[in-house]
Amino acid sequence: MAAYLIRRFLLMLLTLFGISVVIFALLRVVPGNIADILFSASGMINPEDKLEIERQLGLDQPIYIQYVHWIVGLLHGDLGYSYVSEKPALDEILPRLPISGKLAGMALCFAVMIGIPLGVISAVRQNTLLDYVLRVVSLSGLSLPSFWLGLLVLMLCVRYFGWIPIYTEPPKTWWNELALFAIPAAAVGFRSSALMMRLTRSSMLEVLRQDYIRTARAKGASYAKVNFVHALRNAVLPIITIVGIEAAFLVGGLIVTETVFNIPGVARFLVEAIRWRDYPIVQNLVMFIAVCVVSINFLIDMAYLALDPRIAYEK
Amino acid sequence: MATIDTAEPEVHRESRLATAGYFIRRYPLGAAGAVIISAFVLMAIFAPWITQFDPTLTNPRVSLAYPGGAHPLGADFMGRDMWSRIVYGARISLAVGIGSTGLGCLFGVTIGLTSGYFGGWYDLLVQRLMDMMQSLPLLVMALVMTAALGPSLSNTIIAIAIPLVPSVARVIRSNTLMLRELPFVEASRAVGMNEFAIAIRHVLPNTLAPLIVLATAQLGSTILVEASLSFLGLGVPEPHPSWGRMLSESAAEYVRVAPWLVIFPGAAISLAVFGTNLLGDALRDILDPRQRD
Numbered sequence: 001m002a003a004y005l006i007r008r009f010l011l012m013l014l015t016l017f018g019i020s021v022v023i024f025a026l027l028r029v030v031p032g033n034i035a036d037i038l039f040s041a042s043g044m045i046n047p048e049d050k051l052e053i054e055r056q057l058g059l060d061q062p063i064y065i066q067y068v069h070w071i072v073g074l075l076h077g078d079l080g081y082s083y084v085s086e087k088p089a090l091d092e093i094l095p096r097l098p099i100s101g102k103l104a105g106m107a108l109c110f111a112v113m114i115g116i117p118l119g120v121i122s123a124v125r126q127n128t129l130l131d132y133v134l135r136v137v138s139l140s141g142l143s144l145p146s147f148w149l150g151l152l153v154l155m156l157c158v159r160y161f162g163w164i165p166i167y168t169e170p171p172k173t174w175w176n177e178l179a180l181f182a183i184p185a186a187a188v189g190f191r192s193s194a195l196m197m198r199l200t201r202s203s204m205l206e207v208l209r210q211d212y213i214r215t216a217r218a219k220g221a222s223y224a225k226v227n228f229v230h231a232l233r234n235a236v237l238p239i240i241t242i243v244g245i246e247a248a249f250l251v252g253g254l255i256v257t258e259t260v261f262n263i264p265g266v267a268r269f270l271v272e273a274i275r276w277r278d279y280p281i282v283q284n285l286v287m288f289i290a291v292c293v294v295s296i297n298f299l300i301d302m303a304y305l306a307l308d309p310r311i312a313y314e315k
Numbered sequence: 316m317a318t319i320d321t322a323e324p325e326v327h328r329e330s331r332l333a334t335a336g337y338f339i340r341r342y343p344l345g346a347a348g349a350v351i352i353s354a355f356v357l358m359a360i361f362a363p364w365i366t367q368f369d370p371t372l373t374n375p376r377v378s379l380a381y382p383g384g385a386h387p388l389g390a391d392f393m394g395r396d397m398w399s400r401i402v403y404g405a406r407i408s409l410a411v412g413i414g415s416t417g418l419g420c421l422f423g424v425t426i427g428l429t430s431g432y433f434g435g436w437y438d439l440l441v442q443r444l445m446d447m448m449q450s451l452p453l454l455v456m457a458l459v460m461t462a463a464l465g466p467s468l469s470n471t472i473i474a475i476a477i478p479l480v481p482s483v484a485r486v487i488r489s490n491t492l493m494l495r496e497l498p499f500v501e502a503s504r505a506v507g508m509n510e511f512a513i514a515i516r517h518v519l520p521n522t523l524a525p526l527i528v529l530a531t532a533q534l535g536s537t538i539l540v541e542a543s544l545s546f547l548g549l550g551v552p553e554p555h556p557s558w559g560r561m562l563s564e565s566a567a568e569y570v571r572v573a574p575w576l577v578i579f580p581g582a583a584i585s586l587a588v589f590g591t592n593l594l595g596d597a598l599r600d601i602l603d604p605r606q607r608d
């Protein structure tokens with residue numbers, strides 16, 4: 001058990017190291033660096049100035065030196081400076097984190113609260129009209145791009161309330177904040193709820209076929225108790241996996257939704273940084289996302305161990 | 316089989332029709348998906364014949380024209396006909412969707428088949444690499460790739476294809492691991508076939524069913540990712556009419572004055588993805604009975 005944990009942890013570190021190399025290398029094959037962009041934008045071409053800028057930013061050094069600089073800084077909590085704002089990258093990223101975090105949290109709550117009960121209902125009422133409708137709705141949830149969903153909501157708000165719920169200034173009270181984030185969070189969470197519903201349904205169907213469910217029904221346990229206590233408890237393991245994976249993969253939805261609703265979170269910041277080839281921001285943010293995903297996967301494995309005593313890792 | 320086909324062509328055609336009929340009755344949603352996708356494919360192929368205007372032709376006089384008349388779906392700010400742009404957009408969406416799914420599957424199958432069949436340190440190395448690639452969400456990975464490659468149609472295809480590779484490689488590898496232990500592989504070896512020939516001639520065809528299921532599922536998500544990338548202004552560049560970029564051009568300000576610019580491209584994306592998802596589900600039920608609900 002301990003050996004498994006250690007092995008799993010070391011593997012996680014190896015993966016992260018690999019990702020850091022890949023990201024760093026990918027961003028260095030970009031045609032043109034910030035110096036090129038600045039100069040092509042302003043139209044002045046003075047090779048000496050350009051060299052000077054490259055020297056200041058450390059872009060003239062060999063690529064492996066640049067990499068070592070970055071990693072050593074990262075381990076010391078020094079993320080370098082944003083090329084665009086020239087402020088420390090950490091100061092740029094940190095204030096944006098809670099905004100995206102809240103949005104992701106709300107989206108996940110929305111997805112769990114909608115997706116899991118509907119999945120259970122759909123499974124219990126398998127092959128009825130209700131099941132059919134729910135399945136089509138969930139499939140459409142996987143098909144609608146979340147930015148379009150966001151735009152549609154904006155459009156309806158304009159039409160019926162004459163008001164656009166986009167982010168203009170930081171909210172003052174928690175209630176304001178909730179109201180402001182609720183719509184984008186629902187737009188992001190809709191897709192995840194559809195995914196959760198589908199998974200809950202198939203996982204529940206698997207469990208409902210088991211003998212002990214028939215036993216529970218035979219001994220007279222109530223309908224709700226059989227479905228939600230006996231069945232759901234055993235169907236929950238794969239659902240946890242998807243909740244975990246979705247938590248990390250919400251980032252994709254956040255990127256477009258924050259852009260639509262003009263929310264100044266990290267996800268939209270990533271897109272801006274990519275547009276500006278702001279390497280320090282891009283590589284740190286992508287690294288941060290990778291760390292989140294990898295740790296969540298690690299936690300899911302741990303959750304499996306804790307929740308299902310049948311699983312024993314002997315290797 | 317071939318001899319039966321030539322001997323009794325009518326019986327064969329009838330049975331094929333019967334199969335189609337069975338598919339429609341047994342999987343009505345899957346059939347609907349197939350119809351939707353076929354409609355988009357036909358739209359893409361016959362684009363010049365079903366549109367009146369060049370999708371890139373600007374005409375300031377019909378800027379933001381209301382849907383109806385010569386412009387059934389209206390016109391955008393630059394007076395470009397929306398119907399033409401949606402129809403030609405199907406070409407872009409399908410090109411990127413099919414192109415990147417195909418490319419991703421090609422790499423994924425090659426990697427999965429070789430690593431599963433030959434194993435050893437090569438397999439170990441490949442698996443770690445796949446782990447790394449799967450640690451980033453599809454859209455983030457595609458964003459970083461486009462940032463690295465620069466925006467163009469072919470680069471968008473590559474940028475979306477690469478993040479697909481790990482999931483394909485995983486599925487093919489696990490199937491290969493199972494298949495290579497089966498007696499028919501041993502028989503081929505006993506007959507004296509070389510290992511590469513066995514992998515390609517005998518193992519590969521048996522992984523086709525899960526591959527088809529996976530590819531159909533991925534087709535929908537590649538269309539979505541292309542739309543998202545283009546929406547963010549980092550996907551397919553001008554002058555190609557991309558559904559995603561039409562939405563970014565028409566975003567916040569047109570929400571008030573020209574809702575049709577928001578509704579139609581989004582509906583096109585959703586419908587195309589919905590169609591592939593419907594078909595994908597049905598194919599999964601047919602070809603991968605273990606996952607059947």
